[in-house]
Amino acid sequence: MKDVLAHIRRERTYFDGGFGTLLQAAGLPAGTPPVLWNLSFPDKVTEIHRAYIEAGSHIITTNTFGVTPDKYENYADIIAAAVAAARAAVGEREDVFIAFDMGPTGKLLAPLGELAFEDAVALYAASVKAAVEAGVDLIVIETMSDTYETKAAVLAAKENSHLPVFVTNAYDEGGKLLTGADVAATVALLEGLGVDALGVNCSFGPDKMLQTVKTLARYSSLPIIVNPNAGLPRVKGGRTVYDISPDAFAAYMRELAMAGATVLGGCCGTTPLYIEKTVAATKSLPYALPTYKEDTLVSSYTHAVVARGKPLLIGERINPTGKPRLKEALRGGDMGYILSEAVGQMEKGVSVLDVNVGLPDIDEAAMMKRLVTELQGVTDLPLQLDSNSPAVLAEAMRVYNGKPLINSVNGEEKSMRAIFPLVKRYGGTLIALTMDEGGIPPSAEGRLAIAERIAENAAAYGIGKKDLVIDPLCMTVSSDTGAALTTLRAVALLKERGFRVSLGVSNVSFGLPARDKLNACFFASALERGLDFAIMNPFSQGMMDTYYAFCALHGQDEACLSYIAYAAGGEEKQAQGKPALSCREAVLRGLKEEAVKEALLRVKEVSPLTVVDEDIIPALNEVGKRFEEKTLYLPQLLMSAEAASAVFDALKTFLPQKGKDEGRGVVLATVKGDIHDIGKNIVKVLLESYGFSVYDLGKDVAAEAVLAAVEETGATLVGLSALMTTTLPAMEEAVALLKERHAAVRIMVGGAVLTEEYAARIGADAYCPDAMAAVAFAKRCYEG
Amino acid sequence: MTPGIIYGAIPADALALDEAELAARLKVRREDIASLSPRFEASLRKVITPRYVGLRTPLSFPEKGKVDLGFTALESHSLAACLAGCKEALVFAVTLGHGVDRLLRRAALSSVAEEYTEDAYASALAEAAVEYAEATLAEGRQTTARFSPGYGDLALTAQSPILEALDAKRHLSLTLTASLLMIPSKSVTAICGLR
CATH class of the missing domain: 3.20.20.20 (Dihydropteroate synthase-like)
Known part of the structure; x- marks a missing residue:
């Protein structure tokens, strides 16, 4: 078994460089995924590997960027062919190592996106198993812009192999990943997961990496890999070219090596010539591994x-x-x-x-x-x-x-x-x-x-x-x-x-x-x-x-x-503590804390129902009226509504306990597939401010969940929201299910793409163009 | 990497909030904007990481109501009308980044008024990012009006080939949900003709 880590401990180690552009130069048609050539033209792939080895690369990466089972049914064959093509180039060389290359899945992980963490681990795990089967010396996880996806890939690599794992992330000009992580956070995560080397690749040229490499050197106890692009891409005569020449690249790489980069190579736009020049420029530099950091x-x-x-x-x-x-x-x-x-x-x-x-x-x-x-x-x-x-x-x-x-x-x-x-x-x-x-x-x-x-x-x-x-x-x-x-x-x-x-x-x-x-x-x-x-x-x-x-x-x-x-x-808090607004005035102005404070003082003198009837409801009616007259705007209306809700909450303990909502419950949901919920939230706040009990199911809610909530709460009014044409069918489905099971339940619908006609066609009882309309309908339902 | 893709960060100070745009989003009069607390914009600017990615592509109209962008052909009379007479198009995407979505979720926890107002500010700032990206990519050439999937008769399904061609996950960390919503939510895709 070849030991790449021993090589790194002993001497400066070099990665290879870009692959896609070289394959295109060898005849890969634009639009054809480069990984398919492992099967159709393995010789061409081997030739590129060989050129990098001749240029001085010790680690060559397999042509497998983005090969996962969800994208390629024959992923195992592609990986096996890619490893074979690399091995053909390595031959008997003891100082050249084959790295199995893994990149991002192309999907965003939950909670930001929809790919579940364990599903991501499983995708990577399948690829890792195929690579281990084919026989590689290490795994390199590269161009990762999301720490969470990086973690999934590392876990898959460690749980399905005993190979060294290297990770390089794609930082932006400011030294952060696209999902927000800075260098220290990424180093903390990767060292914690037990990777063997870490660093940076892709994104831009070595000219803009100095600060990021210095920060890596500040935090990392592990060898630091730097594989930059040949600068930024631009289009020249219909082809993509990069703006940093091999000589300039090598000069920058020398600077990065002196700043602490341990393992050097290239990414998009670099060629064997870039690596050859980099080797020449850095080979004689004093070589030291990063020190152990005590942070x-x-x-x-x-x-x-x-x-x-x-x-x-x-x-x-x-x-x-x-x-x-x-x-x-x-x-x-x-x-x-x-x-x-x-x-x-x-x-x-x-x-x-x-x-x-x-x-x-x-x-x-x-x-x-x-x-x-x-x-x-x-x-x-x-x-x-x-x-x-x-x-x-x-x-x-x-x-x-x-x-x-x-x-x-x-x-x-x-x-x-x-x-x-x-x-x-x-x-x-x-x-x-x-x-x-x-x-x-x-x-x-x-x-x-x-x-x-x-x-x-x-x-x-x-x-x-x-x-x-x-x-x-x-x-x-x-x-x-x-x-x-x-x-x-x-x-x-x-x-x-x-x-x-x-x-x-x-x-x-x-x-x-x-x-x-x-x-x-x-x-x-x-x-x-x-x-x-x-x-x-x-x-x-x-x-x-x-x-x-x-x-x-x-x-x-x-x-x-x-x-x-x-x-x-x-001090601000103390200053705020002095106002002498009435509860009604505080609700009118949307001052939540003051409204609650005043309400709690008032209930010492009058009954809580009097506070509701004489302060809150008149205040809400007033802001509602001003809103209709357009002398007051939605944010102000909402602040008043929230102040009123806060008062209701505070008075709850003083008000007579009602049974199962006595018919004033409203179930609210944004339908399946839709994640826009501001509109629904606005309706919720206004309904609550008028004393309705709202059961908010949130967004992306399946029809069955709405049905279950109706059955559980006994609410007889449901509000559904959808903002996209693509999610209207989910609304239709929810309405149909509710009407089938509980004909007496009334349904109001709203959302940007809805119309009165559509609402009627899918069998909803009311179309609410705005939140006040929803309140009016709820009042009609429950108060007659 | 798809040849011809141009991408980059948008300097935060290059994004000026357009008061008319903001007023429209908030549904308030323009003169009332001044009375809003500056903290909405300040907290937003702390979390945005605006970026763009775009490409220029040859444009043709193989038949009436059909637009061929080279990497995909779209059926839309309104898009065809918008691009009529052009031989090249800009296709691009911008995002304010994931931090904004988190900020909006936080705002929603404390108050829907906060969320609503912050959301409007974010949308207005995203619009400014679109302006910046278009100006950068057009390099001084005249452009037609912008068009996005979901406008007129251009189906939302057009988001998929556009984001794929732009390699938007890689350059912006921008992806689509199964129901074609963009994540991060304050993101915009656009097509415009180059004159």
Whole structure:
């Protein structure tokens, strides 16, 4: 077995260059996929490989870019032929390696697109198996612009072969992938997944890659591959040409090699001459592999968070312990509420979000996977995956797009044996609790000893100290007055030994009154001793005050800008706290918080129904009228409606409890295949503001799901929305199904492409050109 | 890579928000735009990553109501009328990137008024990106009006061959769902004739 990694350790290694343009020069007709020539003209393919080997390439990539089973039924034959063509060129050469080339699937992965993560893994897995069967020396995954797709390809490669895996991504001019990831985030992900070399290819020429290569060299402990295009393409005489000559290319490559690039080659537009010149220009340069980097990184699909001096906050709010509303949301699958909790913490300035969905009566693994995916659709913060169950962690780590924090491992044999292999496979930074079979040691020294044992065991799995964050655990001072001191001493000891340290700060005050005061003081003491991560509630004013003040005082806040912005936010709030608007006026102006505040004051004097009848409804009627007169616009109307809904919500507890909606329920959905939901959301807000109970099924909803919701809720009115001509048939289908099963259910429809005639033809009861029309129809249905 | 494809990032400061366009999208009067908070535009500009990809292609009209773009032939009387008299066409796509979709989903969680307003700003900015791409690709030549799948009698199914020819997944991370919606949502495809 040839060892490409040994070659890279020993000397500078060269990739080959472009393929498509050379095949076209050899006669490949425009529009014919180059990979088909593996079967029809293997000699031509071999010739190109041979030319690259003669130019000095050590790694030649098979002509298999984009060959997956969904695109080519005979993918295995194409791959076998491509590998054979490469092998014919390599002959007996011991210093030339065949890399099986994999590129993007051409589809976008969920949650952005429609290709499920595991389906992507399966597509790549099939190709990898065919390549292993054909016999290659390594796998190169290239031109990847999506970290999630990259992860799918790497998992497929690692799970179906023992070959070295190299990955190159296509960064843009700003050093980011098209799906948003920066260099540090990509490095964190790939190192976590255990690839053998990483880097950049395609996109543009080596002239624009210097900054990206420097950043790669800053973060990567692995060999760095640089395979640029021959500049940018332009059209000349009907042919695509590239704007950087072989000599200029080689000069730039020399510069990149000096900036830290280890393995050099080319991509689109480069030819054997480009490689030959590059070899000549760089061969005599001093050669060194990247150094091992000690950074503790966690990442999302856009950016990495680096523990480097400045302490970082981990928002703890997505954890059902002691939170009845969150429990209810988890049981009912109310993702909107949970996602709002995430966005709220994000706006408060946390760097990482803890995600714990452990409840005895739900399928924790399924909920965790769903929530991780949905969270990654709204927030770009890295997540801390938090569960007692290694099985749940395994599933969440697999689908997570990035390198997560993992909460947690501890010093018990059982825990380490379960968790370390997961980190080895999927990557991650571990929170390690200083407890073991004997419980939590009473002394700081005892906790340090456990930390060191955990680190030793982790090292045996190849997990470095940088991927451990030790949590020396904090007991409440209400049961042991020495508890805080012991923990603080442990923090200091751990920092002395070079560990990263984290704490769940608020445990310290459990069982005591005014906990925020104790938490803030303890937090300050822990920060002073070098705490790196704090798991905490970012809505706690005391702790946030402490955090911003600490950073400003410890040189972790350039020009105190964060502190100033934080303080300004607080003052604004206080200033806002003074208005004396009536509830009705607040609804009219669309001021949600004020409206709720005033309403809660009013119900001390009058009945809640009076508030509804005398304040809210008249205010809504007024804005409705102004909207019709066009003296007030949709955004303002919506803000008023939202303020009214918030008041209804706040008054719920005071209003008489009704049964199953007493006939005021409305089921809303955007139909199957359609993902436009603003119109539907507007209707929802207005209906709610008029006191209707809305069951919002979201977008892309199948007819059967609408039917199920009607049956479950007992609602007798359904609103369906479709925005595209292509999704109107789905609306027709939903109407037909509902009418067939529940003739009494009334259906209103709306959406940009709908017409009165179409609505009538498919059997809908009402066509609503706008949201006010939907409210009017709902009132007619329920109020007569 | 398809020969002749031109692509690139659009500098964010090259995109000016057209107030008339924004007012139309928001369904408000133009003079009311000034009263809107600047934060809508500011938060949008923080997350956009505008890019374009395009190609020039020979154009012919094999029969009435049929337009041959070289890589695909489309049946549409309205497109044929729009391109009449031209021998070359520009086919291109622009996107504001995935960050906008995330921003809109976040906005939707807090308030539909936010979502509606931010969405209108994003659409207006996407329109500015289209203008930029057309001007860049036309290189000073006169163009006809722009036409997009879904206009007139040009079926939405035309999105598929256009995005494929442009290699839009690779250059813009732009793809189609099964029901022909574009992702990222603030993306536009367009065809115009070169005079």
